[in-house]
Amino acid sequence: MEWFTAPDYWLSRLVFQRALAGVYLVAFLTAARQFRPLIGERGMLPIPRLLSLTPFRRAPSVFQLHYTDRFFAACAWTGCAVSAALAAGLDSQLPLWGGMLLWLVPWVLYLSIVNVGQTWYAFGWESLLLEVGFLAVFLGNDKVAPPVLVLFLLRWILFRVEFGAGLIKLRGDVCWRKLTCLDFHHETQPMPGPLSWFFHHLPRPLHRVEVAANHVTQLIVPVLLFTPQPIATAAASLMIATQLWLVLSGNFSWLNWITITLALPAIRFPHTPPQVPGPPVWYEVAVLTVAALLLWLSHRPVRNMVSRHQIMNRSFDPLHLVNSYGAFGTVGRIRHEVVLEGTTDAVPREDSDWREYEFRGKPGDPRRWPRQFAPYHLRLDWMMWFAALSPGYAEPWFGALVERLLENDRDTLRLLRSSPFPPDAPPRYVRARLFRYRYTSWRELRETGACWERTFVREYLPPTRLATVAQRP
Structure with a gap:
């Protein structure tokens, strides 16, 4: 033929x-x-x-x-x-x-x-x-x-x-x-x-x-x-x-x-x-x-x-x-980001020493400029974007993520850009907060060096600890 x-x-x-x-x-x-x-x-x-x-x-x-x-x-x-x-x-x-x-x-x-x-x-x-x-x-x-x-x-x-x-x-x-x-x-x-x-x-x-x-x-x-x-x-x-x-x-x-x-x-x-x-x-x-x-x-x-x-x-x-197939049938007008933080304080307070986890790709530190990762797929970073849209997207896995952070799980931490805690000293508590992010203007970029400006919106997850924790000195 x-x-x-x-x-x-x-x-x-x-x-x-x-x-x-x-x-x-x-x-x-x-x-x-x-x-x-x-x-x-x-x-x-x-x-x-x-x-x-x-x-x-x-x-x-x-x-x-x-x-x-x-x-x-x-x-x-x-x-x-x-x-x-x-x-x-x-x-x-x-x-x-x-x-x-x-x-x-x-x-x-x-x-x-x-x-x-x-x-x-x-x-x-x-x-x-x-x-x-x-x-x-x-x-x-x-x-x-x-x-x-x-x-x-x-x-x-x-x-x-x-x-x-x-x-x-x-x-x-x-x-x-x-x-x-x-x-x-x-x-x-x-x-x-x-x-x-x-x-x-x-x-x-x-x-x-x-x-x-x-x-x-x-x-x-x-x-x-x-x-x-x-x-x-x-x-x-x-x-x-x-x-x-x-x-x-x-x-x-x-x-x-x-x-x-x-x-x-x-x-x-x-x-x-x-x-x-x-x-x-x-x-x-x-x-x-x-x-x-x-x-x-x-x-x-x-x-x-x-x-x-x-x-x-x-x-x-x-x-x-x-x-x-299809993409972006709906486009968001406001960007929200879930920010994860941990503390080693025995009693979590608003003025405790809360330290932020940094992700590889998703926005975190307002002064950190985004990097090119595609075609490599940062799966956790993408799902964190969905989690910020609605807690329903996070329900199957977010609690497990927090648990792994409380354990300083090595494999989970490898998904992140950095952890604020040393391997032998995991946090006692982890919390999640929702922030609104927006791009800075040209003037703001020149004055602050930050590409993002963020504003606290609300608590996403209250301070959480493991159900059973070994006694620490």
């Missing part, structure tokens, strides 16, 4: 696969370095407890068969190793079936992690990586030209990512329709980056232009992905440029990078493809079967997109084969 392959997209596939392997590598590295205090055996939301309540069919995972922290670490670091091998092009050195199996390994491992990750892995880019990673298994390697159907399905995912995000904005916060959302968003986004302060202080007319351009990129440009070349290449390139703008303006984990990666197969790079034999019959059957399955399953995200009650970032099956 001559229509089955598209040799002109040989280089597009190569660039896409190497970029996707890089995203996989970051995802597995994040899991390997953070899982113990979050979902480990002594984590805030332990995997063993989840597995005891969840059947395999609802959360398929290799950890349903066996779980220990050591086994999880082995899986995560194996994912890192396989991702690095894919980024180096090992799949191209294998037979077609061998390359497909190699791409299947990180998908199975990361699916296993996401399905036991609970709140910490409930982000849209987790499902997006799995949906794209599953298709990558069937994209082939140097032994066959890229299959047209898989290239089309990758564009279909990109269309749903962008168009779904555009629709949720138009249906959501009125500021998107008034073109005023970026008057607030750079200040109230989950984790600002080093340039976010400057983006916030851009002239308001330019913010209107940014929002209008976003609507064009998300609601009009995605349709052009299904037009002939070079229009499809121009559309994908414009999406990449928009994502790079978002990379500069904030820390959105690997959301922007996986979206950029997803746009690459739609670009036809100028090159001369090598001559290869036609694809084997078994490969054609496999691709046709998978394509038919995914197109049939797509009716659920399509129905969600056209619904007035559109839902963001939802998976429609436990394998995350098709999902709905």
Whole structure:
């Protein structure tokens, strides 16, 4: 079947696969370095407890068969190793079936992690990586030209990512329709980056232009992905440029990078493809079967997109084969932050020696300038942003976090930028307070050197101690 392959997209596939392997590598590295205090055996939301309540069919995972922290670490670091091998092009050195199996390994491992990750892995880019990673298994390697159907399905995912995000904005916060959302968003986004302060202080007319351009990129440009070349290449390139703008303006984990990666197969790079034999019959059957399955399953995200009650970032099956996407249907006008403090005083008073814990990415000390962490995902920092929006987001895990701080738990403290207490002298009490944060003005920045100004709002958690504490001298 001559229509089955598209040799002109040989280089597009190569660039896409190497970029996707890089995203996989970051995802597995994040899991390997953070899982113990979050979902480990002594984590805030332990995997063993989840597995005891969840059947395999609802959360398929290799950890349903066996779980220990050591086994999880082995899986995560194996994912890192396989991702690095894919980024180096090992799949191209294998037979077609061998390359497909190699791409299947990180998908199975990361699916296993996401399905036991609970709140910490409930982000849209987790499902997006799995949906794209599953298709990558069937994209082939140097032994066959890229299959047209898989290239089309990758564009279909990109269309749903962008168009779904555009629709949720138009249906959501009125500021998107008034073109005023970026008057607030750079200040109230989950984790600002080093340039976010400057983006916030851009002239308001330019913010209107940014929002209008976003609507064009998300609601009009995605349709052009299904037009002939070079229009499809121009559309994908414009999406990449928009994502790079978002990379500069904030820390959105690997959301922007996986979206950029997803746009690459739609670009036809100028090159001369090598001559290869036609694809084997078994490969054609496999691709046709998978394509038919995914197109049939797509009716659920399509129905969600056209619904007035559109839902963001939802998976429609436990394998995350098709999902709905979207972000920032509502934009906050005020930024609140939960600040954690501890004291060694025997009796906690307002004038006690309260010392503040500093997080790696989320705002804390008003004089500390935000750093760039994306595509690395600081999961605790992100959830602290949600906790400031509503205590309901914090209910499953916040109490466990405070308990770990009272214990000076080593793994938990590694998630933080710094602890004010030495390892052998944990605090007697920990409390949480809610502050309003706002960006300083140019004048305030020059006078104080602080990029934030914060104001106490209320107590978030009163001074808390462990139920049983060893006697201290």
